[in-house]
Amino acid sequence: MKRKAQAVWNGSIKEGNGHLTTASTVLNQTQYSFKSRFEDGIGTNPEELLAAAHAGCFTMKLSLDLTQAGYEVTELRTSSTITLLEGKITLSELNLEASVAGIDEATFQKMAKEAEATCPVSGAFNFEIVLNAHLKN
Structure with a gap:
């Protein structure tokens, strides 16, 4: 592809x-x-597009992993905040709110971390990634 x-x-x-x-x-x-x-101009920017790509990729990867493990995903809502510091992207912070039927907290956290580590966009980034995952069940 x-x-x-x-x-x-x-x-x-x-x-x-x-x-x-x-x-x-x-x-x-x-x-x-x-x-x-x-500044606050109208339009997009590369960092915003990276944030959208990371949030989208991670969320789809976690949905795949959860579904393959037999869990029913109600909703995964992820935001990514990209930090640009002194001319270099230094961080992508993923914040996840999830509703997943039948999963316990420990399994959820483990699967979320594995999805963060294995989604293709995470693998392309050469800077820190922080994941904050919250199960709402």
Whole structure:
């Protein structure tokens, strides 16, 4: 499997702007700029997209693992916060709220940690990943 996206940038880093397009066109000339990355401008930014990718990948991996283990997943709700510090991404913090029928806390925590460690996006990151998993049953 291969997935593709394109970035176009025009102008200088502070005054310029760009857009991102994915092959699926879910992002279709979606704007990004210095302001959307480092201030409160309109548009997306690379760190936001990494956060979405990590939250989505981890959540799907955990759903797969739980389902294969025979548990019924009601809802997995994950947020990821990417930290950019001094020009380097240093952390992705995953916060998970889960409703899973029939699972005990210890098994849930073990499976969540294994999914965090084995989801493809986690494997691609070369920075710290923190997982805070909460079972709501």
